[in-house]
Amino acid sequence: MTTTTPFRYIGKPIPKADALERVTGTARFGADLKLPGMLHGKVLRSPHPHAYIRRIDASRALALEGVKAVVTAQDLPPLEDARAAFGGELMIDLDHLRRLTIAHEKALFEGHAVAAVAATSPEIAEAALELIQVDYEVLPVVENALDAMKPDAPLLHPNLYTRTLGEKPSKPSNIATIVEVGFGDLEKAWAAADVVVEQSFETQMVHQGYLEPQACVAWVDADGRIHVWTTTQGTFNAQRMLSALLKVPLHMLNVIPAEVGGAFGGKIYVILEPLAILLSRKAGRPVKMVMDRAEVFRATGPASPAYITVKAGAKRDGTLTGLYAKIVMDAGAFPGAPVQGATWCIFAPYKAPAMKVEAYDVVTNKPRVQAYRAPGATAAAFASESTLDMLAERLGLDPLEFRLRNAAQEGDQNVTGQTYGRIGVKAILEAIRKHPHWNTPLQGKNRGRGLAMGAWMGAILTSSSQVVVNVDGTVQIVTGQVDITGTRTSMLQMVADMLQLPLDHISIRVGDTNCTPYTDLSAGSRTTFTQSAALARACQSVIAQMKAQAADALSKPDRRLTPEDIEYADGKFWVKSDPEQVLPWRQVAGLTRTRGTGPIVGTGTVTRLQPANEFSAQLCDVEVDPETGKVKILRFTAFQDAGRVINPIQVEGQMQGGAVQGIGWGLFEYYAWDKGKLRNPTLLDYREPTALDLPMIDTCIVEVPAPDGPLGVRGVGEPPIVPGPAALANAIYRAVGVRLTKLPMTPETVFWAIQEKKQAEHLQAVAGDGA
């Protein structure tokens, strides 16, 4: 849509549509719903990371007063189409989704659901769990991806065969997939390089850390219709998963979205919902299920740990000759690690004549991973951006100039073979070059400055919304697009400008699956980008319909007008050839009621837009206490290409929130394992940074319009998490001379790295004295 007038709302810092609700505590989250007669469900979880389930005896639990139903894997309908796959960002096939929902013959991770109970109170349900007798046969634990890949490793799945481009292997394996992509001749690349650096890196399992635990209420009514209130990133996605798991057609299954108290990719799969439905069906009453924090850590979908080796070569002038990476990602108990995201992102900001990535998706006895903000990219960038910094240093080049020299632009190729449209890598690097942060020298002992870039391909999928004109002229956006980041506000701003109406004439409702048109999940930084196009179509349709009404109303007996005779701007319709003949928007809207020519509903839908690739960079200054290893962030600036900013406060909010999570990955967060058992399932010992651990995060937005979509919008949610860990590692290196290759860079790891360096220097000095 082309708008003649400059935007009134797009690009403005409009307060969030739901801000008041949120800060006054009236917003309804997953756990807020209460229904008459509602029961409370709890899940019995496997204490063993790997075990056969020989027998489950729930008779004592069922005998407990107040217990109304118990379900196990037996209660799922039989599997038909095992190849159906779901997920949005990280795909999972139906057989695995079933087994993830509730353990069948085997428990595959500590916390794997084994049975569920519904009772009249949460306390009774919990007491009932203790009465369920499960006979386990404990199996050896596959703790990490490297162990899992060994030929003699215990197998998680007897019928998992590695998928490769080659022929089907003869034996099952814990390696689910091997992906190989790239172009050019790497042998030549290394030969042509003056310096080649190769380094291995490791990242840990981390959790999205959303504040709100998973929660839902399910009710199977007397007619067998299923109602599910849940906190999810995609109601239709949830509906399809539930329909396949429970063999219920879509019209019998209504998914009603609650407000989402944080998700970051972690609320895409159904998880409690199928169990709540099965319990409700058995008990004939609504069932509510809410996880506690330990369950959230153990049994939802954290982010994939990774082992990554990067090799990079460059000529003396800094021109890259080749880039190679081997990426091993741990998917947890079922295949589906984010190898695609990691592969696309690892070298995305750069061009080189030869690039290759080899990536492994491996299963272990851990919770099955889910998407976490730019899935795969943060670990990938930690490896590649650290390696490139090492390379720049070896070449004696400035890290910014080195990156600029190799920056990818329109027409260059991603390692996956995608040719870039318009992208913002250079614009970001130029913005850094001009930024006061970059131009202020950093002084003082044990201080260092680090730079790193990040990328995200930008998801697309299918999006739709409806724009409905009420008979008083006000407008309703009706959508199934769950708002997890403030998209209701940005959608309102876009529609107000597209319809050229005041913002307060428009409101938006996120509705359930039975009342809104199909739209894919809110994930992958796709929502505002794809909805900008869907809403543009809906608004075009609305204006066309309104013009037809106006034409009809403005027609004279002697002159029939057609919509083409009508002009529209700023809430007024007029006859092109006779501008005195005007009808206000409100009046045209009212006509539909009395004339029966309404309702005016514009539906917009889009799919397969050209991707709006997203790039970011972060610059940080740190000071390291060499006596304790503690890293203090002194200054932090996040740079990002937003394509076109719809709402600057929201874009900045995403940049700052993403940066905070990146800092969490970098310095604090990790799952501490002891033979497959989680040692820190609490927010005390799983350390997320608090406000006091964080610096002010400055933002600098550049706008290089995306090649597709009506406004040039790019998604902004994912890229800001990506560069942080690498930027911190690069800064720590410059502060104290130690190169950390394993996340998180906790005080203790930094401390021992410094000690090791001191020892090495000492030995060298001693050897030097001896000589």
Add this chain to the structure above:
Amino acid sequence: MRPFEYVAPKRLREAYAILAQADGRTVRPLAGGTDLIDQLRVGRKRADLVMDVKHIPELMRLEWGPRKGLYIGAGVPCYRVYKDPVVAQHYPAIRDGAMLVGSWQIQHRASLGGNICNAAPSADTVPPLLVYEAIAHIGGPRGEREVPLERFFTGPGQTVLAPDEILLGVRVPPPPPRSSSHYLRFIPREEMDIAVAGVASLVALDSRGVVARARIALSAVAPTPVRARDAEAVLEGQRPTPALLVEAGEKAVLATNPITDVRGSIAYRKELVKVLTRRTLSKALADLGITLE
């Protein structure tokens, strides 16, 4: 969480009567509840009866006299302690410890008594009390008694309290002349964390600038908070120098018996004790006009 009964006696006598009539039921005193409620919730502790002690006037006293020293009632929340000008002036380490506990919200509920009775090896208010040689004031239906705080702890989560006894408060003797003290703990975060290691140091100087008294106590590096007597001995009778502080730090490690857990390894904890001992000592000395770092 399992259901429990709740009582809030207004007098010490009533509290003693409740303890005397427990009749096999587990009675748990509740001050701020910042440990207890969570422990009951996750099932780490059980209670049949929860007895709120915050309405008993004796337990809410915070009193000071130049001869008697300081009395901190067991229910007094941290914020009252660290906002008290007397504490800030005479017992800087006690103020430091109370200020470190939790967040503002937590500090308005959490008491020193609860911190002591919870008996975590990492309790932040304890090392500061130990360097002042505080005394635990205990009471129950069978009478009252006093125990040096250092001997109050018998293991992680274990104290000398009998089931029918409660802590009434702690007596802190007056500070030695020309003295100052500080407490520092190391945590990966800035706030809201459990000490990986903590050190409180007190130094008193004589008129010649020689250390007349040194007291050092450690948290999170042994099954209970401990005094580091070897480090104290190194300092006493000496004129403080940077090298002496380093030596004190090394000697402080002798008092440790740490474990390796998710919060830190044995070796790292020992390194931290060295650093924190030196830093707390030099902070205290700086208060006394001697700058070494």
